Amino acid sequence: xxxxxxxxxxxxxxxxxxxxxxxxxxxxxxxxxxxxxxxxxxxxxxxxxxxxxxxxxxxxxxxxxxxxxxxxxxxxxxxxxxxxxxxxxxxxxxxxxxxxxxxxxxxxxxxxxxxxxxxxxxxxxxxxxxxxxxxxxxxxxxxxxxxxxxxxxxxxxxxxxxxxxxxxxxxxxxxxxxxxxxxxxxxxxxxxxxxxxxxxxxxxxxxxxxxxxxxxxxxxxxxxxxxxxxxxxxxxxxxxxxxxxxxxxxxxxxxxxxxxxxxxxxxxxxxxxxxxxxxxxxxxxxxxxxxxxxxxxxxxxxxxxxxxxxxxxxxxxxxxxxxxxxxxxxxxxxxxxxxxxxxxxxxxxxxxxxxx
Amino acid sequence: xxxxxxxxxxxxxxxxxxxxxxxxxxxxxxxxxxxxxxxxxxxxxxxxxxxxxxxxxxxxxxxxxxxxxxxxxxxxxxxxxxxxxxxxxxxxxxxxxxxxxxxxxxxxxxxxxxxxxxxxxxxxxxxxxxxxxxxxxxxxxxxxxxxxxxxxxxxxxxxxxxxxxxxxxxxxxxxxxxxxxxxxxxxxxxxxxxxxxxxxxxxxxxxxxxxxxxxxxxxxxxxxxxxxxxxxxxxxxxxxxxxxxxxxxxxxxxxxxxxxxxxxxxxxxxxxxxxxxxxxxxxxxxxxxxxxxxxxxxxxxxxxxxxxxxxxxxxxxxxx
Numbered sequence: 001x002x003x004x005x006x007x008x009x010x011x012x013x014x015x016x017x018x019x020x021x022x023x024x025x026x027x028x029x030x031x032x033x034x035x036x037x038x039x040x041x042x043x044x045x046x047x048x049x050x051x052x053x054x055x056x057x058x059x060x061x062x063x064x065x066x067x068x069x070x071x072x073x074x075x076x077x078x079x080x081x082x083x084x085x086x087x088x089x090x091x092x093x094x095x096x097x098x099x100x101x102x103x104x105x106x107x108x109x110x111x112x113x114x115x116x117x118x119x120x121x122x123x124x125x126x127x128x129x130x131x132x133x134x135x136x137x138x139x140x141x142x143x144x145x146x147x148x149x150x151x152x153x154x155x156x157x158x159x160x161x162x163x164x165x166x167x168x169x170x171x172x173x174x175x176x177x178x179x180x181x182x183x184x185x186x187x188x189x190x191x192x193x194x195x196x197x198x199x200x201x202x203x204x205x206x207x208x209x210x211x212x213x214x215x216x217x218x219x220x221x222x223x224x225x226x227x228x229x230x231x232x233x234x235x236x237x238x239x240x241x242x243x244x245x246x247x248x249x250x251x252x253x254x255x256x257x258x259x260x261x262x263x264x265x266x267x268x269x270x271x272x273x274x275x276x277x278x279x280x281x282x283x284x285x286x287x288x289x290x291x292x293x294x295x296x297x298x299x300x301x302x303x304x305x306x307x308x309x310x311x312x313x314x315x316x317x318x319x320x321x322x323x324x325x326x327x328x329x330x331x332x333x334x335x336x337x338x339x340x341x342x343x344x345x346x347x348x349x350x351x352x353x354x355x356x
Numbered sequence: 357x358x359x360x361x362x363x364x365x366x367x368x369x370x371x372x373x374x375x376x377x378x379x380x381x382x383x384x385x386x387x388x389x390x391x392x393x394x395x396x397x398x399x400x401x402x403x404x405x406x407x408x409x410x411x412x413x414x415x416x417x418x419x420x421x422x423x424x425x426x427x428x429x430x431x432x433x434x435x436x437x438x439x440x441x442x443x444x445x446x447x448x449x450x451x452x453x454x455x456x457x458x459x460x461x462x463x464x465x466x467x468x469x470x471x472x473x474x475x476x477x478x479x480x481x482x483x484x485x486x487x488x489x490x491x492x493x494x495x496x497x498x499x500x501x502x503x504x505x506x507x508x509x510x511x512x513x514x515x516x517x518x519x520x521x522x523x524x525x526x527x528x529x530x531x532x533x534x535x536x537x538x539x540x541x542x543x544x545x546x547x548x549x550x551x552x553x554x555x556x557x558x559x560x561x562x563x564x565x566x567x568x569x570x571x572x573x574x575x576x577x578x579x580x581x582x583x584x585x586x587x588x589x590x591x592x593x594x595x596x597x598x599x600x601x602x603x604x605x606x607x608x609x610x611x612x613x614x615x616x617x618x619x620x621x622x623x624x625x626x627x628x629x630x631x632x633x634x635x636x637x638x639x640x641x642x643x644x645x646x647x648x649x650x651x652x653x654x655x656x657x658x659x660x661x662x663x664x665x666x667x668x669x670x671x672x673x674x675x676x
Contacts, residue, residue, distance in 0.1 A: 018358065018359045018360055018533070019359070019360060019533060019535055019536060019567075020360070020533055020534055020535035020538065020567070021530075021532070021533070022535070022567075024535070024566065024567035024568045025535055025536065025537070025567035025568065025575065027568075028567065028568045028573065028574070028575055031573065042573060055528065058365060058367055058528065058530030058532055059532070065566075067570075068566055068567060068568045068569070068570045068573070069567070069568050069573055070573050071568070071569060071570060071571050071572045071573025071574070072570060072571075072573075073570065073571040111533075113531075114530045114531055114532060114533070115528055115529060115530045115531075116438055116439075116529070118438065119438040119439065119440070119528070120528060122440075123526065123528075127371065127373060127524055128373065128375065128379045128383070128404075128491075128522065128524075129379070129382070129404045129462075129491055130462060130491075131524060131526070132490055132491050132492050132524055133441065133442055133449075133462070133463065133464060133491055133492065134438060134439070134440035134441045135441075135449055135462060136434075136438055136441070139432050139434055139449040140449075140462075142432030142449075143430045143431065143432050143449065143450070143451055143462075144430075145432075146430045146431065146432065146475065147429070147430045147451075150430070150475050192433065192435070192470075193435060193436075194432045194433065194434065194435065195432055195433040195435075195470050196432070197432070239406075239410045240406075241402075241404070241406055241410070241459075242451065242460075242462055243402060243403070243404075243451065243459040243460045243461055243462065244396075244402055244406060244410040244459050245410075247430075
């Protein structure tokens with residue numbers, strides 16, 4: 001395997017993006033930031049991969065318009081996934097492993113505020129037995145939350161504690177669209193939105209975009225003094241039907257964690273948990289103990305831009321390696337209803353256990 | 357004035373899907389007011405029946421007819437329903453384990469308030485009078501609120517055929533925004549002007565303007581007002597009728613390279629027989645009456661020949 005590291009990361013997150021859903025004008029400064037961080041130009045990027053969805057944009061081929069932001073004459077080596085950019089990162093990592101390229105830039109973007117997000121996401125469900133009922137994502141997460149409440153796996157106070165910690169941490173994140181801790185009692189006094197979930201248990205609808213730069217070996221060391229070496233990267237998916245999954249656990253997150261050799265030694269984990277109870281499911285599935293610092297960025301409850309929030313978790317975790325505040329971190333991304341698909345990216349200061 | 361022009365837009369499509377033998381069996385059951393489960397490899401009964409076993413992945417072939425009653429395994433109260441959901445006033449989505457089944461089914465429960473729903477309560481299907489073979493053929497209600505609604509009569513002979521396909525209408529509403537650059541283009545059209553933007557790096561002029569130069573990836577900042585006269589670079593004669601067509605075929609849709617622009621604009625060529633339109637022909641914008649203008653490319657009705665001599669191929673060969 002080639003040693004590949006995260007060496008660049010830029011993001012924008014906001015409540016309402018005043019611009020077109022193909023977001024080229026938002027991506028231009030994000031890509032410029034990546035060039036500045038690495039000292040590269042677009043000619044240094046061997047492979048490009050983006051994550052977005054036309055259903056979110058409300059127009060066709062929005063990802064083609066978005067690549068205007070790259071400048072693609074002469075043509076570039078480019079691909080796209082209709083998933084969070086964390087999966088675009090996975091594709092780029094595989095591309096680097098093949099030896100065809102040494103560097104890659106991945107990005108994701110989405111203007112969720114253009115439509116009714118919880119309704120748009122119904123189109124990711126089984127079109128025969130689910131979509132005709134238009135089961136919105138918030139309702140599906142609420143069904144999952146109640147299963148755990150009824151089973152005694154968590155209580156409402158535990159959910160409020162997740163929210164309180166997230167929104168307190170979010171006060172230090174300039175991109176948070178929801179921030180400000182209060183107290184468990186105050187949070188529990190607020191009204192229900194999708195009983196048993198309150199609005200603060202659900203990630204805010206967020207517009208945004210993000211980019212991550214990957215590089216192999218010496219290219220990584222040239223681009224950044226302390227690269228975040230990817231020592232484990234895996235993703236897994238659960239089935240389509242909610243009824244045949246145990247929603248109080250996450251089999252796919254467990255399998256992804258097992259595939260990267262477990263999470264022992266991880267100091268900071270940025271978890272993509274768009275609903276408060278899902279953080280508890282993920283901590284358990286990923287085997288993260290009480291000594292692991294969870295989502296110091298504030299996580300998805302502070303801002304959750306579709307198609308980039310997962311990649312942002314990887315970028316936020318990588319920053320802890322870059323700044324020397326951690327030796328081993330984890331970035332996690334989810335997609336699909338009720339944690340159906342999960343991706344785990346473990347990054348370390350040490351290159352596969354070897355001294356630098 | 358807001359930075360961008362915005363307008364509501366609805367994107368809709370009716371998806372027609374074939375059901376296959378397993379989902380077809382399930383939906384046929386619903387049409388006939390019967391809930392059908394499938395037996396999994398471990399002996400459990402799943403509703404809806406999955407096409408393939410979630411563990412062993414073999415095809416599901418054994419079906420079980422079940423009663424139309426069940427138990428609430430989980431529920432949530434939809435306080436603000438969205439379009440298309442089973443009710444437009446608040447209701448419950450629930451995971452319901454049908455009596456005789458082992459896995460819960462996502463469906464809706466009609467009730468007056470969340471106080472009427474609890475985990476473990478019994479519910480019963482309330483069937484629609486006219487059923488098509490869809491999960492929308494029924495909704496659940498607390499078991500004590502209605503008598504059985506299933507009609508005992510066997511389905512009519514003509515209905516005995518299995519449901520082979522379904523139509524799922526999808527309609528999504530957006531608040532669509534043009535980019536700031538596109539917005540200035542449309543605002544220019546409202547003043548009778550055609551605006552483009554120049555890339556600061558390669559000096560190319562794009563119309564309509566875009567957020568970034570597709571060659572250089574830098575913002576195209578400088579605004580350029582373009583001539584209303586240009587050259588047909590390429591064209592096609594539309595002979596095929598299609599939904600939403602506004603002009604009777606045959607007519608010509610062409611790329612017009614406005615003088616001073618580096619990218620052609622697509623528009624109609626009229627006031628000339630279709631067979632006489634040619635590459636290199638010089639044309640000018642013909643605007644609708646001013647009182648019909650909006651922030652739209654439709655302010656320009658079409659392009660018409662100027663009568664000038666045709667442009668040399670060399671003058672537009674790099675813009676094809």
